[in-house]
Amino acid sequence: MKNETILDVKGLKTQFQVGKNKIAKAVDGIDFHINKGETVAIVGESGSGKSITALSIMQLIPSPPGKIVEGSIELDGKDLLKYTEKQMVATRGNDVAMIFQEPMTSLNPVFTIGTQVSEPLIKHKKLGKVEAKKQTIEMLKLVGFPRAEQIYHEYPHQLSGGMRQRAMIAMALTCAPKLIIADEPTTALDVTIQAQILDLMLDMKKKTGSSILMITHDLGVVAETADRVVVMYAGQVVEMASVKELFVNPKHPYTVGLLNSMPKIEEDVERLESIPGMVPPAHSFPQGCRFAPRCKHAMDKCTEALPELVEDGKNHEVRCVLFDGSGKGVSHV
Numbered sequence: 554m555k556n557e558t559i560l561d562v563k564g565l566k567t568q569f570q571v572g573k574n575k576i577a578k579a580v581d582g583i584d585f586h587i588n589k590g591e592t593v594a595i596v597g598e599s600g601s602g603k604s605i606t607a608l609s610i611m612q613l614i615p616s617p618p619g620k621i622v623e624g625s626i627e628l629d630g631k632d633l634l635k636y637t638e639k640q641m642v643a644t645r646g647n648d649v650a651m652i653f654q655e656p657m658t659s660l661n662p663v664f665t666i667g668t669q670v671s672e673p674l675i676k677h678k679k680l681g682k683v684e685a686k687k688q689t690i691e692m693l694k695l696v697g698f699p700r701a702e703q704i705y706h707e708y709p710h711q712l713s714g715g716m717r718q719r720a721m722i723a724m725a726l727t728c729a730p731k732l733i734i735a736d737e738p739t740t741a742l743d744v745t746i747q748a749q750i751l752d753l754m755l756d757m758k759k760k761t762g763s764s765i766l767m768i769t770h771d772l773g774v775v776a777e778t779a780d781r782v783v784v785m786y787a788g789q790v791v792e793m794a795s796v797k798e799l800f801v802n803p804k805h806p807y808t809v810g811l812l813n814s815m816p817k818i819e820e821d822v823e824r825l826e827s828i829p830g831m832v833p834p835a836h837s838f839p840q841g842c843r844f845a846p847r848c849k850h851a852m853d854k855c856t857e858a859l860p861e862l863v864e865d866g867k868n869h870e871v872r873c874v875l876f877d878g879s880g881k882g883v884s885h886v
């Protein structure tokens with residue numbers, strides 16, 4: 554069966570004006586797609602451009618100082634960048650919904666959970682209040698609230714962090730969106746609650762048939778949830794592969810560094826490796842490979858020109874001079 558693409562991002566560039574004459578290239582020409590029913594994770598440190606990618610898809614970039622300057626974002630074949638704000642308002646929460654790291658930033662403290670979760674049903678699906686309430690209580694049950702009728706009348710501050718995140722998931726899923734964008738959905742939660750929320754998201758994905766774009770810095774979350782992974786560094790995609798391929802056969806030195814900084818159950822190591830240095834600021838990327846100042850394999854040619862993203866092995870793309878598309882790597886000695 555041919556995969557059906559639900560989201561197709563091509564050549565996306567999002568920039569910010571910094572001071573009078575500096576431009577921060579937060580997202581600098583990225584391409585990736587998500588198939589129907591698929592979970593794709595974008596992974597990278599903070600400053601890699603992953604959250605700006607999510608906000609660009611939702612068209613929630615604060616403007617000014619931010620602006621999408623190039624590219625296309627097709628959701629189910631329609632370019633969201635050609636939409637008017639009115640069309641985007643009709644799309645957000647209906648065709649594409651977002652789950653944020655801290656639910657209190659998106660749950661309004663002065664409205665009950667019921668009012669907020671039912672709002673998309675009233676606004677987008679034009680349901681009457683009685684039917685919207687019925688469906689909201691069903692959704693609250695579905696995301697695991699045992700006393701859903703009571704939760705319907707409660708306010709966000711009456712719930713724990715994990716319960717608020719469940720309410721956010723209910724709100725995001727209430728209109729059965731084609732795509733859910735989850736930006737670090739479990740980062741603010743306790744470890745045990747994190748696992749429950751990830752399980753819930755995957756379970757709900759199965760039930761609703763939605764696709765998920767998972768934005769995370771946590772490779773543990775990637776391993777548990779994703780089908781494919783996009784590794785971002787300094788506004789660009791540096792590696793892209795299936796989750797299995799990426800964990801078994803990582804190619805880009807940045808990906809290898811991220812994996813080495815992750816605790817492994819089978820290895821008893823005293824100290825985890827870390828990647829030296831930091832992601833460069835988006836208004837002053839180094840010339841050539843942007844990872845070069847932190848890369849232990851860096852050589853002269855790395856700083857001469859920006860390496861291209863090349864297919865190196867089946868459905869495995871990498872942006873590094875050590876890989877030329879042969880699938881075998883390039884000898885640099």
Ligand code: SF4
Pocket residue numbers: 805806807842843844845846848849850851852855860872873874875
């Ligand atoms: Fe390292 Fe060079 Fe590859 Fe960049 S291009 S990741 S500096 S080896």
